[in-house]
Amino acid sequence: MAAKSSAFRAAREEKSKQGTAAVGPATAAAPNLDRLIHERTRLAIVSALAVNATLTFNELKQLLRVTDGNLSVHARKLEDSGYIACTKSFDGRVPKTEYRLTANGRRSLEKYLDHMEALIQATREG
């Protein structure tokens, strides 16, 4: 478990070093919330890819317990926005779709985490 929670922490610390001020208490109502990553299935895809170099379509499906259709729709949306990258290949004769998180996607997840922390912070202060 240590590795995962430290990856989680590292993602947060790295971001807070860059200054969390962008999302101040004033914006607690979350007008600039990243809707793309906020949706549960997409948030799960991005989180899962944050701790794995790559995951295949089937792995993600099993891991997140979603249907084929649901996963492909949300993965496509993330791909179109440049949050994840997708490579298609063949494993023998079986087509294989592999996803990985892009630098852009990782930044967005960090930003989203900061946003959530700012929301918590804001209510604590207020």
Add this chain to the structure above:
Amino acid sequence: MALDDRARDNIRFIRETMERAGSFTAVSGWGGVAMGITALGAAMIASRQESTLAWLVTWLAEAAVAIGIALWTTYSKARSAGTALFTGPGRRFVYSFAPPLFVGVLLTILLVRISSIAEVAGVWLLLYGTAVVTGGAFSIRVVPLMGLCFMVLGAVALFCPSSWGNGFLAAGFGGLHLVFGGVIAGKYGG
């Protein structure tokens, strides 16, 4: 739900997904079951050996078989999931698993040299347990728990008559592998 509760819930969701995703592969439950079965067989064969040396050789042969099973089942589980074995969680597992096993090999040689082969059971169980605990620190929770059980069994074995050694090895490498292998196979995808 208040805004900050929702934010907390979102963070928890991300963390849980990361934990689940990070421990998806590597350890094969069916491999554990197979190793348990061969270990029980080895225990039976070993108990019939007249000399301590033949007893040791039987268990060493079982160790070689078990390593083969572990490599093969782990490899095929990683393959079927489409992940590379020696990147990410798999590599971390191997890196932290190997050092205690290496110490185990050296201590076995030492025990042979000082003619105390019969004491090897506790040492093996302890060090294998240590390897599983350290390797499993990056894996699903049930893996380090299995390692801990091995360590407890090994510790008890150290303070019991050395004639019980074969029984301890059967209980550990046979019994614990079967039980935990079954749990992992049932709950964590094979």
